[in-house]
Amino acid sequence: MKKTWQSPVIQKMNGGLMNKFGTRTEYEPVKHIDGVSVQSLIKEYGSPLFVLSERTLRRNYRDAYRAFSTRYPSVQFAWSYKTNYLNAVCRVFHQEGSWAEVVSGFEYQKALGNGVPGPQIIFNGPEKTNEELELAVRNGSLIHIDHFDELFQLLAITDRIPEKPRVAIRVNMDTGVYPVWDRFGFNYENGQAWDALKRIVTSGKMTLTGLHCHIGTFMLSTNAYRQAVKKLADLAWRCKTELNTPLQYLDLGGGFPSTNTLRGSFLPGTDAVPSVDEFAEAITAQLTELGYGTQDTPKLILESGRVLVDDAGYLLSTVVATKRLSDGRRATILDAGVNLLFTSFWYDHTISPAQDFTHHTEDMALFGPLCMNIDVLRQSSNLPLLNRGDQVVIHKTGAYNMTQWMQFIHMRPNVVMIDEEGNTHLIREAETLEYLQQPEKIPAHLQQPEKK
Amino acid sequence: MYLRKNIATSENGFIFNPSTGDSFSANPVAAAILEQLKQGMTFSDIKAGLLDSYEVDPLRLERDWDEFINQLREANLLAD
Numbered sequence: 098m099k100k101t102w103q104s105p106v107i108q109k110m111n112g113g114l115m116n117k118f119g120t121r122t123e124y125e126p127v128k129h130i131d132g133v134s135v136q137s138l139i140k141e142y143g144s145p146l147f148v149l150s151e152r153t154l155r156r157n158y159r160d161a162y163r164a165f166s167t168r169y170p171s172v173q174f175a176w177s178y179k180t181n182y183l184n185a186v187c188r189v190f191h192q193e194g195s196w197a198e199v200v201s202g203f204e205y206q207k208a209l210g211n212g213v214p215g216p217q218i219i220f221n222g223p224e225k226t227n228e229e230l231e232l233a234v235r236n237g238s239l240i241h242i243d244h245f246d247e248l249f250q251l252l253a254i255t256d257r258i259p260e261k262p263r264v265a266i267r268v269n270m271d272t273g274v275y276p277v278w279d280r281f282g283f284n285y286e287n288g289q290a291w292d293a294l295k296r297i298v299t300s301g302k303m304t305l306t307g308l309h310c311h312i313g314t315f316m317l318s319t320n321a322y323r324q325a326v327k328k329l330a331d332l333a334w335r336c337k338t339e340l341n342t343p344l345q346y347l348d349l350g351g352g353f354p355s356t357n358t359l360r361g362s363f364l365p366g367t368d369a370v371p372s373v374d375e376f377a378e379a380i381t382a383q384l385t386e387l388g389y390g391t392q393d394t395p396k397l398i399l400e401s402g403r404v405l406v407d408d409a410g411y412l413l414s415t416v417v418a419t420k421r422l423s424d425g426r427r428a429t430i431l432d433a434g435v436n437l438l439f440t441s442f443w444y445d446h447t448i449s450p451a452q453d454f455t456h457h458t459e460d461m462a463l464f465g466p467l468c469m470n471i472d473v474l475r476q477s478s479n480l481p482l483l484n485r486g487d488q489v490v491i492h493k494t495g496a497y498n499m500t501q502w503m504q505f506i507h508m509r510p511n512v513v514m515i516d517e518e519g520n521t522h523l524i525r526e527a528e529t530l531e532y533l534q535q536p537e538k539i540p541a542h543l544q545q546p547e548k549k
Numbered sequence: 550m551y552l553r554k555n556i557a558t559s560e561n562g563f564i565f566n567p568s569t570g571d572s573f574s575a576n577p578v579a580a581a582i583l584e585q586l587k588q589g590m591t592f593s594d595i596k597a598g599l600l601d602s603y604e605v606d607p608l609r610l611e612r613d614w615d616e617f618i619n620q621l622r623e624a625n626l627l628a629d
Binding site for chain 1: 564571572573574575576577578579582601602603604605609610613614616617619620621623624
């Protein structure tokens, strides 16, 4: 029997400081996702291919819900549409009991289309048109006002339609984390938020239902949420006592990180980020300290996205070529690039080979297929030698990539979901030239190839 | 083109160039090739032997061979 081939390679040995974490010696190929072989997925649906695990989506939701609901009596999650608004993904979360959190008219329509009742849609964001607001008011949705212009826009709408808008305001604040996200909502410290609340209540034309904040994204500090709870609770208390308006909910937004590793981070994500349980403990302990959690307690709403979906998503890709760069480094070119993996701009995604390999490893740069210098998935990753045609699994790609992906140079590929029984379902078809060109119009004088 | 005479190699893939002080590690296939280069075998004889003993098609071998020879040249291990 012939021996297994591996590309012959030499590596220069460099003296220097030892890596304090030691050298990784064992690699495992990732040949299956939820019991379905990577090879068969690519064979059936092509490469590159996004894969979502329904099992992981549901498990993540249940874990997060349990973390909060075992600590606080009234908890509601609202699925953050912008994180991943593929309908199949949204519907998994809605089946689990999640409301919808949307930030545009088109997302609002998607939520309605997914069967979410109007009163269970939270409408956030700095831009809402009159038509969108009127629809949301008529449907009894929760409108989170972002600025005074929107507040007055809504007041004008109340003159035109009989329904009373159900509103909250988004509050921004200093929680000890910098930069302070003060571009959205009304500021707590300078009294703007209180002015807005007074204006809403004294107008008599709107129902003030709650308070909302979203203090940042990929938050690495649980203490910031404690600060946010304190400040929101202070406003809620003043609404109750000074404006005689008890609030139905406090919406702490999202921002919990996934276990992806941020670029430049010293520790891997799995070691650096607090768990959902730790965030739940910080938020609910603070609420309890302030006397919430007994009678007349406001509902606690969470708009988590990333932490629920990131590790349920995989991007499968195939090696197009390998080459040596001028400095001797190996470069591996994949058929998936930053056009699909927007998050590679801020994460060092883990990439695993999907087939057996020999045990020689090498630091290599991983590039995508775009004819653009920016198309770098990893500047350096220690991987076994990969050859043309080999397949890889890129991990934790479920958040933001399937919404922020670009139709640039290449078209977007198929997206499949593996259900809890291990069946695969195509949930978004690969784009075609016809689909892309459908909205284009060619002026009459350009219909002919020759200039007249 | 041949492997410089003063290059020291070991069976387990350690390479030392006494004139530059550089040392390298080779994976098993590379170590086997170096051993045969050291014995003065021609490129074509070594390749024929590799095709016989490894599960590799001729095109892939050619591609990997060219890259490996390039690596040896860049590492200053080959002489014309």
